Amino acid sequence: NAKASGRNCVRTFDPTLRRPNEDAGKLVPLLAAAIDRRLVSLVYQPIFDLRDGQMKAVEALMRLRLPDGTSVPPSVFIPIAERTGSIVELGRWAIKTACQDILASDRMATVSVNVSPVQLRSPGFAMSVAAILEETRVSGSRLALEITEGLDMEMQPEVLQCLADLQALGVEIWLDDFGSGYAGLSWLRAIEFHTVKVDRTFLHDCSDERGLTMLQDMVALIRNRGNTILVEGVETEAQMSVLQNLSIDRVQGFHLGRPVSADLLALTA
Ligand code: C2E
Ligand code: MG
Ligand code: MG
Ligand code: MG
Numbered sequence: 259n260a261k262a263s264g265r266n267c268v269r270t271f272d273p274t275l276r277r278p279n280e281d282a283g284k285l286v287p288l289l290a291a292a293i294d295r296r297l298v299s300l301v302y303q304p305i306f307d308l309r310d311g312q313m314k315a316v317e318a319l320m321r322l323r324l325p326d327g328t329s330v331p332p333s334v335f336i337p338i339a340e341r342t343g344s345i346v347e348l349g350r351w352a353i354k355t356a357c358q359d360i361l362a363s364d365r366m367a368t369v370s371v372n373v374s375p376v377q378l379r380s381p382g383f384a385m386s387v388a389a390i391l392e393e394t395r396v397s398g399s400r401l402a403l404e405i406t407e408g409l410d411m412e413m414q415p416e417v418l419q420c421l422a423d424l425q426a427l428g429v430e431i432w433l434d435d436f437g438s439g440y441a442g443l444s445w446l447r448a449i450e451f452h453t454v455k456v457d458r459t460f461l462h463d464c465s466d467e468r469g470l471t472m473l474q475d476m477v478a479l480i481r482n483r484g485n486t487i488l489v490e491g492v493e494t495e496a497q498m499s500v501l502q503n504l505s506i507d508r509v510q511g512f513h514l515g516r517p518v519s520a521d522l523l524a525l526t527a
């Protein structure tokens with residue numbers, strides 16, 4: 259229960275807990291062996307400049323395929339991997355694989371990789387990123403790390419130091435899902451984000467006047483800080499024209515490009 263799990267009582271609201279416990283239980287050993295057994299892969303979703311339509315970056319998204327061929331969405335396996343600590347290894351693998359893929363591709367200028375608070379709090383994370391950059395010979399400026407504002411993402415001095423160390427490597431720090439929680443404004447104040455990704459709910463709610471005003475206010479807030487504004491979750495042409503009117507910098511969504519393998523991205527982009 260919430261009390262027994264102490265400071266992680268946020269788990270109580272985790273929808274994956276409503277799944278039968280055996281389901282999560284089966285995933286635990288699979289996640290621990292997922293890299294060796296080649297059960298994980300990365301797909302890449304393009305990010306476009308709204309003005310010139312050019313692909314400016316790609317976001318790496320992790321996929322898990324079980325031995326029986328079924329796939330499990332990140333919304334299910336990431337929280338489990340965070341709980342067991344497997345996310346530290348999986349996350350390192352993701353950054354390294356993304357760096358290798360970016361070198362092999364002439365279409366990827368920058369690759370952004372999602373990182374979990376558990377990774378940021380794990381000792382030596384910034385050093386492990388430095389080691390990957392050195393090993394793969396990828397310039398830090400081609401890597402972006404997306405952090406999500408969340409209840410479990412406390413603004414501890416170690417985390418702030420880790421982000422500063424990453425920025426010193428030239429790595430861009432992006433704020434993901436901005437507006438989805440309560441901590442976004444504190445994060446904006448504490449860190450120089452390169453890019454702020456506006457949570458897709460703000461776009462999806464902007465079909466009425468109130469929602470549109472919210473999105474406008476959000477955009478003004480980020481713009482006044484000088485961060486690049488990215489709106490994710492673009493699904494329709496109508497949404498594209500709303501974003502054009504707001505002079506958004508970058509866009510990402512199913513309407514513009516679905517996440518695909520590195521090989522397919524090279525063929526289709
Ligand atoms: P996110 O970082 O906000 O990633 C965007 C999610 O929105 C992706 O879901 C993507 O497939 C989906 N998406 C893209 N365009 C659209 C659209 O137009 N409409 C809608 N409805 N959705 C769209 P996905 O791949 O299922 O990932 C879900 C979340 O899992 C990610 O949200 C991220 O927080 C987490 N995640 C994924 N890969 C990793 C990873 O390698 N490491 C960590 N720590 N978390 C990851
Ligand atoms: Mg993301
Ligand atoms: Mg994220
Ligand atoms: Mg997001």
